[in-house]
Amino acid sequence: MERTASTAAAGPRVWRNWAGTATATPARWCRPGSQAEISAAVKDAASAGRPVRALGSGHSFTAAAATSGVALDLSGWTGITAADTRTGLVTARSGTTLRALNAELGGLGLAMANLGDIDVQTLAGALSTGTHGTGARLGGLATQVEALELVLADGSAVTCSASSRPELFAAARVGLGALGVIATVTLRCVPSFTLLADERPVPVEEVLEQFDALAAANDHFEFYWFPYGRKALLKRNNRLPPGAAAAAVPPVMPRWRRFWEFEVMENAAFGTLCRIGRAKPQLIPGLNRFSSAALSARSYTDLSHRVFVTPRRVRFVESEYAVPRESLGHVIAELRRAVPRLPDPVMFPVEVRVAAADDIWLSTAYQRESAYVAIHQYAGLPYQAYFDRFESIVAEVAGRPHWGKLHSLGAERLRALYPRFDEFRRVRAEVDPEARFGNPYLARVFG
Ligand SMILES: Cc1cc2nc3c(=O)[nH]c(=O)nc-3n(C[C@H](O)[C@H](O)[C@H](O)COP(=O)(O)OP(=O)(O)OC[C@H]3O[C@@H](n4cnc5c(N)ncnc54)[C@H](O)[C@@H]3O)c2cc1C
Secondary structure (H helix, E strand, C coil), rough: CCCCCCCEEEEECCCCCCCCCHHHCCCCEEEECCHHHHHHHHHHHHHHHHHHEECCCCCCCCCCCCCCCEECCCCCCCCCCEEECCCEEEEEEECHHHHHHHHHHCCCEEEEECCCCCCCHHHHHHHCCCCCCCCCCCCCCHEEEEEEEEEEECCCCCEEEECHHHHHHHCCCCCCCCCCEEEEEEEEEEEECCEEEEEEEEEHHHHHHCCCCCHCCCCEEEEEEECCCEEEEEEEEEEEEECCCCHCCCCEECCCHHHHHHHHHHHHHHHHHHHHHHHHHHHHHHHHHHHHCCCCCCCEEEEEHHHHCCCCCCEEEEEEEEEEEHHHHHHHHHHHHHHCCCCCCCCEEEEEEEEECCCCCCCCCCCCEEEEEHHHHHCCCHHHHHHHHHHHHHCCCCCEEECCCCCCCCCHHHHHHHHHHHHHHHHHHHHHCCCCCCHHHHHHCCC
16 A cells, blocks of 8 residues: 555545555544644544544555544654664654664664565554564564553553553554554664575475474575475575674675566566466466476575565465464475365465464464465455465464454454463453444454
8 A cells, every 4th residue: 555645634535455455435534743643533533433543554465454434544653762772672653664664773773683574564563463574583573572652542642561561562562453553662673684695496395394494593484385386495594693704605686686686587577477377377387387497596695674575566465374383294285285276276476484482462473383374366366265275274273364464264263273362352341442443354353
C-alpha cells in the first residue's frame, strides 16, 4: 500500500493492502502527529461508538489492519526520540518504517540484531503480527523490544516492560493491534555489523539432511525451493567480526551488480516469467524448473540491513506457518508430494527459515524452536487449493500461522496452539472491554 498522507477527513476513501487481498472503507481517517492526537482520536472514536485501528504500511496479507471505523494513519508519527549508544536502547515512534529506522540507526552506529526480508513495514505493524527473520539463536523482531508505550481504549497512555505491567508487555509485543495503539517502541539495538552473505544452489535433499547443522553453524540460515525443482537456494549470512581483514572477505557488491541481481534478475526477469506462467499456466512447472536450474552462487559483504532486506516488486500472496523444528522434513516431504497433484500449478518458491524459542504469548515461536515454512503464489493465479493443502499438512504438526499471512484458523484452533491464549484474551478484556480496537479479523482469531 502507498502510505496514506491526508489530514483528518471524511469521505469514502478505500484502504487496500499490498497484496490486494483485503480492502476496507473506513468511516473516518485520522493522521495524528503527536501522542495527544492519538489519544484524542481514540477518545473521539469511543464517543462516536466507532471501532478504531492503527494502520501500518498495509503489508499484511490478512485483513489485520482493516476497519470500517476510524483508521489511524501513523505516517506522520515517525522518527527516533531517544537513543543511548552505550546500552543500545533506542526509542522510536511507532509509524517509523523499518527502512527509515535502519538509516537512522546506522547514523548512530547501531542496528537491529535481526530483520525480515523487506523494510517497508512500520515498526509497530511489523511487531504486531510477529514479523521475523531467520537465525536459530535469534527471535523475531518483537524479542528486540524492551518497552512499549500504548494508548489504551480510554485514551490513557501506559508504558509496559518486563518490570512494569509485565503481563501487558508479554501480550502487546505481538498484540495484533488488539490491546491499544502502540505510540512508541523502545528497542535493544546492537552495534552496527557487517554480514558475509553466501548463496548457492544445493540439492534440496542435501539441505534437509544437513538442516540442523546448517541452522547451528550459521547466524542466519534459510533456503528457497522451487517446488518442482531439485535444487534449493541455500542462503547463509554470517557476522564478520569488527575489523575483519578486508583481503579475507568478498567485497561489497558494486551498485551496478546490486541493480542487476536484485532488480533485474530477482524482480524484472522473474516477474516476466511469472507473467508468462499466468498467461499459460501449463508452462509453470517447466518455468519453475528453469528458475531452479538457473540459480547461481554469489558471495558478498555489506551492512547487515542491506543483506537482510531485498526489494520485492513482483506481487504475490503468501501463507506461512511456524512448525516445530524437528517437523520440517515431514512438512517439506508432504509438500513435495502434494504440489504436483494440485489442480493449479505453483509459480513461486517455498521459503524456509528458523528462529529461537521465545516467551511472547502470541509469538509463533512461543516456547518452541521453530522452522518457518512460507508458501507463495503469483498474484492473479489460483492459490486456494494449494494453501488449503498446506494448512492440512502443517495442522498435523501443530503449525502456528503468521498473524499477517493468509490462514483460515479461528479461535478454537488457535487456543489449542497457544498455551497463553486465554491469558491474552483476559488482558485484552481488561484493557479494551468494549473491543474498541476490534475488527472482523480479530473477531475470527479471538472469538
Ligand atoms: C513482500 C512482503 C514481504 C514480507 N516479508 C516478511 C518477512 O520477511 N518476515 C515476516 O515475518 N513477515 C513478512 N511479511 C509480513 C509483514 O512483515 C507483516 O504482515 C507486517 O505486519 C506488515 O507491517 P505493516 O506496517 O505493513 O502493518 P499492517 O499490515 O498495516 O498492520 C499489521 C497489524 O499491525 C497493527 N498496527 C499497525 N500499527 C500499529 C500501532 N501503532 N499500534 C498497534 N497496532 C498497530 C495493525 O492494526 C494490524 O493489525 C512480508 C509481507 C510482504 C507483503
